[in-house]
Amino acid sequence: MSEIQIYPGLSDAEFETWAETARDVARQLAATALDRDRANKDPVEELALLRDSGLLGLAAPREFGGAGANLVQALKISRIIAAADGSIGQLIAYHYSNGVWTYILGTARQWEKAARGVGGEGWFQGGVSNPRDQWNEIEHVGGRRFLNGKRTFATGASVAQLITVSLWDNGRRVHYQIPPSRKGISFGGDWDNLGQRLTASGSVTFDRVEVFEDDLLSGLNHYAGDVEQRDGLRVLFSQLIFINFYLGIAEGALAAAADHVRRFGRAWPESGLERAIDDPYHLVLFGRLSAGIAAGIALADKAAALYEDALHAGPSLTEQQWGDLATLIDQGKIIANDVVLDVTTRIFEATGARSTANKYGLDIYWRNARTHTVHDPVSYRAREVGTHLLAETPPRPRSYSQPPKQEGQGLEALPTRKAS
Structure with a gap:
């Protein structure tokens, strides 16, 4: 190995x-x-x-x-x-x-x-790891373990050959990797949202799904460096993939809009022009939108290269290096978020009223972008960058989840449920 x-x-x-x-x-x-x-x-x-x-x-x-x-x-x-x-x-x-x-x-x-x-x-690898679902349902029966409960949302799990299931066990975040065909797993097929409609998202139910010691991803138990920092690289890579497919959607939207203007565009009467592609307002719009995408891609590629360096650095990665990487990825997320929403909205200024006909489907880019960009609030990424700049405090590893709160309990470590 x-x-x-x-x-x-x-x-x-x-x-x-x-x-x-x-x-x-x-x-x-x-x-x-x-x-x-x-x-x-x-x-x-x-x-x-x-x-x-x-x-x-x-x-x-x-x-x-x-x-x-x-x-x-x-x-x-x-x-x-x-x-x-x-x-x-x-x-x-x-x-x-x-x-x-x-x-x-x-x-x-x-x-x-x-x-x-x-x-x-x-x-194909999928996951059941939505951190907003507070889930603490590992049933221990002697030396056996069973997963119980329902997740409101997961992406790609129903069409995967291997899924990573993240949950809490006795106040500790754990991750099991299992096939989705294992007995007791069922999928709701209830994803009917505005966009990203082909992501095999939706609810997942676990009904006494047995998991084994070999299923438990335990590499961090033997990690020689800062475990919190290493684990935090997972969150950073999640943000990095968002950046890239946002920018991809923006590229697709701009290309589709340019094709539409070339094929169907009509010059506005007041322009004095014969061709829509000669309209100076269209030219300026496409130029600015293209520049925004190019800037986002340059930042995305730089962040991906720095991420690889951090991944390969292992225990030698310093706190400052981790913070610098997180800041760069935060900046990329801000740019990609704003660019994809700007592009997918403003292309209609050039394509015109007729382009809103459903047969053209130009709305698919905005629907997809808008659906996923509310995945997590981009303002928190901007706040983190601002804190680094003004307070000179670099980001630290973060998590969007905490141990689930049960009646009469705070967020302290929770006892594992035991069956009689």
């Missing part, structure tokens, strides 16, 4: 081949995106397309059947896919993120098992 290099990276020529593969997949997804969005079905065929193309195994080591891409390259691929279909862009980004989670949380053996499944068999 020690000889396997995690995320070594592809050569420029190798990456371009994979990027062209992603662009081909994206063209297929774009051709049917609106119809599939309206059908609101689980993305089984879409994941099969990603699997058959090899993109699911892109970041798995070559020794395990993958391509050996690094995280910068994997996130670029997620942008290409998100530009065509924001839902599937989110899924592939989450898939890469769950691979990082396994690497951080798991033992070397656990990570290898998952990576071999992804690289060699095309597994």
Whole structure:
């Protein structure tokens, strides 16, 4: 295991081949995106397309059947896919993120098992880890453990081959990695939201689902450095994947709007022009929106490269380095959030009233962007950056969840439920 290099990276020529593969997949997804969005079905065929193309195994080591891409390259691929279909862009980004989670949380053996499944068999990794669900339902019966309870929301779990389930056990956050086919797991199929409709999101119910010691991701128990800091890298990577598929959606929206103006645009009578593409207001709008996307991508790629350095640094990563990385990712999140909402809203200034017809479906980009950008309040990321700047206090590892509060109890460590 020690000889396997995690995320070594592809050569420029190798990456371009994979990027062209992603662009081909994206063209297929774009051709049917609106119809599939309206059908609101689980993305089984879409994941099969990603699997058959090899993109699911892109970041798995070559020794395990993958391509050996690094995280910068994997996130670029997620942008290409998100530009065509924001839902599937989110899924592939989450898939890469769950691979990082396994690497951080798991033992070397656990990570290898998952990576071999992804690289060699095309597994899709999902998760049941919504931190806003306060869940403390591990039932201990002798030496056996069972998961009980309902999660209101999870993404990609119902179409995955492996899921990471995060919950509380006796006041301690724990993570189990299990197949979603395990007895007692059921999916509500109740995701019917404004956007990101093809992400296989929705509720998950656990009815005495047995888990075993080998399922418990226990790598941090043996970590030689700052465990809180290492675990905090998971949260940072979650924000980093949001940045990238937001920017991908923005790229897709701007490209679709430009195509619409070229094909259907009509010059406004007061302009004195014959072609909509010559309207100076359109030119300025597209120029500014393009610049915003380009700035966001530059920041996203810089943050991804710095993240890889932090991941590889292991115990040698300093508190200051962690804080600098968190600040950079926060800045990227702010920019990506604002850019994608700006682009997906303002394109209609150029495409015009007729472009709001449902047959064109230009609203899909805004619906997807608006749905996910409320995932967590971007103002808290801006506040964190401002605190670093003014108070000279760098960010520290954070969590969006606390041990669940039970009647008559505070947030202290909770006792494990025991069955008689």
